[in-house]
Amino acid sequence: MNSSDYTPAAKALHWLIALLIFVLFPLGWAMDDFTGVQKFQAFNLHKSLGITVLALMVLRVIWRFFNSVPELPASMPERQRKAAHAAHALLYLATFLITFAGWALISTSSKPSVLFQVTNFPLLPWLSDLPADDKKAYHHLFEGAHGFLGWVLLALIVAHIAGALYHAIVLKDGIYSSMKPNFGKKPSGLAVALLAFGAGFLGLSGTGKAVASEWSVKPEASQIAFEATGGGYTTKGTFGQYRAEIEFDPDAPEQTAVRVLLNMNSAATGTADADEALRSAEFFNPAQFPTAQYAARGAQSAGAGKYVLNGRLTLKGVTKPVSLPFLINIKSGTAHVTAETKINRLDFGVGQETMAGLAVDNDVKLTIDLTAVRLDN
Ligand code: HEM
Structure with missing residues (x-):
């Protein structure tokens, strides 16, 4: 591993979260059009993958707490550095907020949520215990917030990808390659474990037994x-x-x-x-x-x-x-x-x-x- 690279664990977390978010957007927009049991399954797949993003984001923040990140190139102007840091902080924030809004949404819903077709979804207790009328009002609020945050996150992701491509194709300053997956190199045990965890979760969500x-x-x-x-x-x-x-x-x-x-x-x-x-x-x-x-x-x-x-x-x-x-x-x-x-x-x-x-x-x-x-x- 190059010292200017992110660690394999950081890369595994980054690309796993990216992949999940890539699936969550179209699923979020399309799932209402399904009917019957498929609709129930599509909604619960979305919720389960969404909560997985939250769990991986927590791991990512913990990783960041204990590891330093590669330095930005010395040639990069101060204003650009600040903009890059702000954009990354906003991406973290929007991802956390959208997953929490989703979790709050299902905690105030009258519909059941099943986590990976295995167990009942743990709900946020102070919301799921509210009287029915309050729940309804909060549900509308979180529904609006979740949808709005979707557009905010999408805009941030588009800017993030555009920035990454600009560094990779135009500037060629090593920023993109610091997060590039190292296919062909021997990955660390932690990265393999993270990817196996992700693949296992995705597999579980697709092959679980039939829902009620x-x-x-x-x-x-x-x-x-x-x-x-x-x-x-x-x-x-x-x-x-x-x-x-x-x-x-x-x-x-x-x-x-x-x-x-x-x-x-x-x-x-x-x-x-x-x-x-x-x-x-x-x-x-x-x-x-x-x-x-x-x-x-x-x-x-x-x-x-x-x-x-x-x-x-x-x-x-x-x-x-x-x-x-x-x-x-x-x-x-x-x-x-x-x-x-x-x-x-x-x-x-x-x-x-x-x-x-x-x-x-x-x-x-x-x-x-x-x-x-x-x-x-
Ligand atoms: C990064 C994570 C997530 C992304 C990118 C995402 C994205 C989306 C999008 C784009 C929609 C469609 C919004 C609309 O049509 O207005 C949606 C709907 C929905 N999401 Fe998520 N979501 C995420 C996480 C979650 C989580 C963690 C949950 C619950 C545990 C969740 C529950 C829902 C529900 C219940 C809906 C349907 C809302 C409705 O009925 O209007 N989402 N999501």
């Missing part, structure tokens, strides 16, 4: 019901309107993503008085909280056809963990799901401890019976 299938619930053959007991009476009701987004694969339950939105105005017991009570501020208060949401990512297997979702229920603006064991039976693309759980209504501010002098059970039973067809059948 999307399912569409058939409302005419499905029911979401609740049951509360008090004063010797049992009140049963159903939610007439709800939306369920389900991604599930029995062979990869860890990739499960479920979101059920309930229209709280659609709760009906068959008794006008009881329905009116449910719509009061004391009970569901749909005027202020028109929807309730149950969202879960990843299911645990609990024996043949049995799984458990550890999700979060948001009801009357209160979010609490609720685990939901379910049984699923899939036959030629149609799934029948039954699930049952209990929630403590007082946790969500639904009703009071006693109602009209009657003791009412705090636990309310929720039962779910869904029939769904696989969309990518």
Whole structure:
């Protein structure tokens, strides 16, 4: 290695990041045009490669911290040196910012993200824990920032490549060759390890097992019901309107993503008085909280056809963990799901401890019976 060259590790990091960014741009622009499972896969490939760029950038900064970089030629005017340093600092900054904006974007999204088709994406906790409405607002913000930073980064990359070519073709001052890959020379162990890491990651993203299938619930053959007991009476009701987004694969339950939105105005017991009570501020208060949401990512297997979702229920603006064991039976693309759980209504501010002098059970039973067809059948 020439002393005016970057080390093989620095070169490996530079070219690996360049290659990934080269793939990320067209993928970012094109992925919205895909449909169904391919769209999900394209988005998750983009997210996974993007987060890899972030990891490699961190390694790169660590490398820079412990290593000196080749000197710029003495013939280079001071103004050009300053411009080159500023351009490089901006490239680092824009790359970090775009990856963080991407990470923030998926941390405020309602859609699931799977890292290299292997595991759920780790989300930024202070963003993923925000209430749904705040998340939506932040999501828009990060979406705009991510797109804008794309154009900033692209402009910086174009300037960077133009500068490199000017040094390589016109000035021939050795700046370009200091970062040129040394094909044919024996690479260092670290550079080989970095390239193997990159190739392994890329391979993993292309050859992973199939992602969870999307399912569409058939409302005419499905029911979401609740049951509360008090004063010797049992009140049963159903939610007439709800939306369920389900991604599930029995062979990869860890990739499960479920979101059920309930229209709280659609709760009906068959008794006008009881329905009116449910719509009061004391009970569901749909005027202020028109929807309730149950969202879960990843299911645990609990024996043949049995799984458990550890999700979060948001009801009357209160979010609490609720685990939901379910049984699923899939036959030629149609799934029948039954699930049952209990929630403590007082946790969500639904009703009071006693109602009209009657003791009412705090636990309310929720039962779910869904029939769904696989969309990518
Ligand atoms: C250097 C790294 C990255 C580059 C160059 C890049 C580039 C892009 C580009 C050009 C788009 C299209 C923007 C548009 O159509 O307005 C995009 C979209 C997107 N990117 Fe990235 N990205 C990077 C990293 C990431 C990361 C780390 C994540 C998440 C972990 C991510 C998540 C997304 C998502 C979710 C979208 C779709 C946004 C939407 O729905 O409008 N990106 N990206």
